[in-house]
Amino acid sequence: MTRFANSVSSLSSSEIRDLMSLATAPNMISFAGGMPGNDLFPLDEMDRIYNSLTVKEKQAALQYGPTTGMPSLLESLSGYLEARGLPVKKNRLIITTGSLQAIHILARAFIDPGDSLLVESPSFIGALSAFRACQAKLVSVPLKEDGMDTGRLKKMLESSHPKPKFLYYAPNFHNPAGIIYSRKVKQEMITLLKDQDIPIIEDDVYSDIWFHEEDLPEMKLIKAMDPEGIDVCFTGSFSKMLGPGLRLGWMLVPEHIFRKCELIKQSIDACSPSLSQVIADKFIRRGDIFSYTARMREEYRKRGLAMIDALEENLPAYVSFVKPRGGFYTWLQLPEGTDSTAVLRKAIEKGVVFVTGKTFDPDGVKNDQMRVSFCNTDVVTIRRGIPIIADAIREVCDR
Amino acid sequence: MTRFANSVSSLSSSEIRDLMSLATAPNMISFAGGMPGNDLFPLDEMDRIYNSLTVKEKQAALQYGPTTGMPSLLESLSGYLEARGLPVKKNRLIITTGSLQAIHILARAFIDPGDSLLVESPSFIGALSAFRACQAKLVSVPLKEDGMDTGRLKKMLESSHPKPKFLYYAPNFHNPAGIIYSRKVKQEMITLLKDQDIPIIEDDVYSDIWFHEEDLPEMKLIKAMDPEGIDVCFTGSFSKMLGPGLRLGWMLVPEHIFRKCELIKQSIDACSPSLSQVIADKFIRRGDIFSYTARMREEYRKRGLAMIDALEENLPAYVSFVKPRGGFYTWLQLPEGTDSTAVLRKAIEKGVVFVTGKTFDPDGVKNDQMRVSFCNTDVVTIRRGIPIIADAIREVCDR
Numbered sequence: 001m002t003r004f005a006n007s008v009s010s011l012s013s014s015e016i017r018d019l020m021s022l023a024t025a026p027n028m029i030s031f032a033g034g035m036p037g038n039d040l041f042p043l044d045e046m047d048r049i050y051n052s053l054t055v056k057e058k059q060a061a062l063q064y065g066p067t068t069g070m071p072s073l074l075e076s077l078s079g080y081l082e083a084r085g086l087p088v089k090k091n092r093l094i095i096t097t098g099s100l101q102a103i104h105i106l107a108r109a110f111i112d113p114g115d116s117l118l119v120e121s122p123s124f125i126g127a128l129s130a131f132r133a134c135q136a137k138l139v140s141v142p143l144k145e146d147g148m149d150t151g152r153l154k155k156m157l158e159s160s161h162p163k164p165k166f167l168y169y170a171p172n173f174h175n176p177a178g179i180i181y182s183r184k185v186k187q188e189m190i191t192l193l194k195d196q197d198i199p200i201i202e203d204d205v206y207s208d209i210w211f212h213e214e215d216l217p218e219m220k221l222i223k224a225m226d227p228e229g230i231d232v233c234f235t236g237s238f239s240k241m242l243g244p245g246l247r248l249g250w251m252l253v254p255e256h257i258f259r260k261c262e263l264i265k266q267s268i269d270a271c272s273p274s275l276s277q278v279i280a281d282k283f284i285r286r287g288d289i290f291s292y293t294a295r296m297r298e299e300y301r302k303r304g305l306a307m308i309d310a311l312e313e314n315l316p317a318y319v320s321f322v323k324p325r326g327g328f329y330t331w332l333q334l335p336e337g338t339d340s341t342a343v344l345r346k347a348i349e350k351g352v353v354f355v356t357g358k359t360f361d362p363d364g365v366k367n368d369q370m371r372v373s374f375c376n377t378d379v380v381t382i383r384r385g386i387p388i389i390a391d392a393i394r395e396v397c398d399r
Numbered sequence: 400m401t402r403f404a405n406s407v408s409s410l411s412s413s414e415i416r417d418l419m420s421l422a423t424a425p426n427m428i429s430f431a432g433g434m435p436g437n438d439l440f441p442l443d444e445m446d447r448i449y450n451s452l453t454v455k456e457k458q459a460a461l462q463y464g465p466t467t468g469m470p471s472l473l474e475s476l477s478g479y480l481e482a483r484g485l486p487v488k489k490n491r492l493i494i495t496t497g498s499l500q501a502i503h504i505l506a507r508a509f510i511d512p513g514d515s516l517l518v519e520s521p522s523f524i525g526a527l528s529a530f531r532a533c534q535a536k537l538v539s540v541p542l543k544e545d546g547m548d549t550g551r552l553k554k555m556l557e558s559s560h561p562k563p564k565f566l567y568y569a570p571n572f573h574n575p576a577g578i579i580y581s582r583k584v585k586q587e588m589i590t591l592l593k594d595q596d597i598p599i600i601e602d603d604v605y606s607d608i609w610f611h612e613e614d615l616p617e618m619k620l621i622k623a624m625d626p627e628g629i630d631v632c633f634t635g636s637f638s639k640m641l642g643p644g645l646r647l648g649w650m651l652v653p654e655h656i657f658r659k660c661e662l663i664k665q666s667i668d669a670c671s672p673s674l675s676q677v678i679a680d681k682f683i684r685r686g687d688i689f690s691y692t693a694r695m696r697e698e699y700r701k702r703g704l705a706m707i708d709a710l711e712e713n714l715p716a717y718v719s720f721v722k723p724r725g726g727f728y729t730w731l732q733l734p735e736g737t738d739s740t741a742v743l744r745k746a747i748e749k750g751v752v753f754v755t756g757k758t759f760d761p762d763g764v765k766n767d768q769m770r771v772s773f774c775n776t777d778v779v780t781i782r783r784g785i786p787i788i789a790d791a792i793r794e795v796c797d798r
Contacts, residue, residue, distance in 0.1 A: 035463050036462075039458075041457070041458055042461075043458070047457075050449050055442060058442050059440055059442070060437075061642075062440040062642025062644040063434060063437055063440070063642065064644065065644065097496055097668045097672075098668050100666075100667070104666060108532075113512075129666040133663065133667075243460075245460050245462045245463065245672065246461065246672060247668060247669075247672040264532065267525075267528040267529045267532035268532075268667065269497050269500045269646060270525065272646065273646040273674075273675055274645075275644055275672070276674060
């Protein structure tokens with residue numbers, strides 16, 4: 001309910017109530033969610049893991065653990081991240097209650113009320129809400145097809161006084177924009193931020209869901225590049241490769257930031273759920289994480305390709321979109337100035353829901369884009385739902 | 400590690416390191432922890448619950464849930480709390496990631512940096528750390544044997560300008576003081592706070608662990624009294640009646656506070672762990688919560704009575720303590736001005752650890768008391784460890 005309300009946060013509460021009662025109707029097709037489909041969760045693996053737990057492990061699952069995470073999971077996750085090229089040994093790892101908590105803790109660590117920080121436009125709504133909760137001033141850098149507009153970033157850095165406390169960005173299969181950052185853009189960001197005392201929060205929860213192996217070199221993380229002269233705080237999550245219901249994420253950060261974050265986490269929830277941590281640890285150690293991720297990649301790839309086909313076939317020529325190469329989302333650009341909320345209203349009348357553009361705009365204004373996700377709808381439903389969205393767009397734009 | 404560091408937070412970091420390496424030695428007897436013993440967790444019940452879950456329930460366990468909690472758990476927990484006399488229907492319930500998160504969220508809802516609030520001295524270290532994280536000014540009301548000193552509370556209310564944002568207190572089997580608030584003191588608190596626009600946060604995580612049924616009428620919660628003219632925010636936890644590793648707590652609060660807290664929780668971790676919620680829901684619905692709590696009451700009662708016997712037998716006459724009538728803790732009053740950190744050093748040399756008094760002092764100063772918990776040590780170990788503590792006290796006080 002709440003997440004739906006989020007997706008239309010630009011509306012009045014009575015409008016939200018009306019839309020919600022429609023949008024949660026039984027036969028509604030939803031392209032709104034950012035969660036994996038229920039049918040995709042690794043239930044067999046979870047059963048095998050649960051039934052293999054020793055008495056000691058079950059006791060640990062019900063007991064408090066250390067604030068920064070259970071040692072066994074820290075070890076197995078370190079190995080997993082190291083294999084992905086991340087400089088684990090030079091940094092410290094904290095297990096968090098979802099990656100949103102990692103972002104929230106970092107925000108608390110860096111921001112005092114009124115401080116400014118750099119975010120992308122569009123940006124992940126969860127991070128925006130964490131930053132707003134800290135009363136931060138959001139300065140937004142527009143996204144292009146290969147990452148943030150570094151020309152604009154340069155100008156902002158030159159003109160921002162006092163300087164922003166950090167830059168928050170998502171490198172791969174961006175939520176909501178669906179893009180991959182090019183190496184070139186990341187290199188320009190590094191050059192601009194080097195020795196500026198402006199840390200980067202690199203939020204990477206979709207990287208494992210690539211559709212094309214040849215993209216991997218381009219997807220290299222700034223944290224993995226390990227640039228001199230920039231504190232890079234890397235955040236990630238088990239939500240997309242095990243299940244968000246476990247509420248497990250992490251941050252990999254330099255030692256001096258780690259110490260601050262540990263204290264903050266201690267005052268928020270003492271430690272993350274031990275039961276979830278015991279299961280996630282086994283999921284890595286048994287290798288389930290690799291087989292499951294491979295399966296999910298294949299499934300989301302089918303959905304993503306079906307989405308591209310359906311959009312190409314049905315959208316009017318004046319709507320453009322970036323073809324997703326991984327992740328959960330497609331991002332549609334409507335004719336300039338179109339009100340995507342009007343499109344949403346039409347779509348809901350016809351039985352389909354998605355998320356309006358201004359939901360992801362740090363200023364809550366720009367609304368001529370829309371996020372259509374394919375993570376939670378199967379191929380058949382995608383083929384059925386996209387023509388309806390196309391109709392709704394036409395009804396709003398062609399009149 | 401972190402929780403141990405907490406327990407001796409008044410020391411320098413090198414002192415903490417030294418003590419930690421001693422205190423975590425293999426044969427150390429610990430009266431320091433505030434967690435249930437590992438051997439007491441309901442593993443059979445958890446196995447039965449896990450193996451009874453349907454595919455749909457397991458999917459829900461891995462999926463995001465609503466920010467305020469899964470509907471089924473909200474329903475079963477409402478029934479449980481209603482049966483305990485709480486005005487559930489007149490309020491709203493939020494499932495939180497441990498009761499510490501409930502306290503943290505309420506602190507965020509009420510406090511701006513520099514605001515003052517009323518706490519007990521001594522008080523729960525987790526709450527103090529959440530309040531400090533909000534940069535609150537802690538105004539402490541001393542505890543007596545039957546609750547806070549309401550004479551002092553009255554004076555503080557008269558002299559505090561601007562007035563405190565709320566009063567935080569723990570009614571039953573206080574951590575660390577071990578006391579029960581009398582009805583009389585609670586009534587006086589109600590009279591003093593009525594129509595003052597100073598909400599009460601009533602933190603109640605030990606009530607179920609009573610040793611003497613005749614205490615129940617005296618233990619009646621202020622939230623259950625449902626006083627006119629005061630917003631009472633009630634917080635509780637599954638940590639003591641299922642397992643802290645699930646990270647599940649709750650708050651029961653008036654509607655207008657609920658709305659603020661829902662938004663804050665959304666920015667912290669989106670929702671609490673679904674897997675934990677599915678298990679806790681079944682734990683209530685199957686009635687396990689009643690049979691398990693009864694078993695735990697019996698076990699902690701044995702430990703508490705053994706603790707009283709051992710203390711009466713071994714402590715020098717100049718040390719007093721309140722006989723615990725439930726919960727996890729005894730609180731020892733050393734001769735005025737004694738440094739309990741010196742006692743802790745001696746005790747650790749002899750193989751026993753506990754928590755020093757100033758850890759729980761909102762001002763971090765008063766140190767002539769000490770918390771000795773009996774939740775995580777069996778009867779035999781209590782009989783072995785308490786004489787050692789008594790020796791350590793003598794060595795410090797008799798020289």
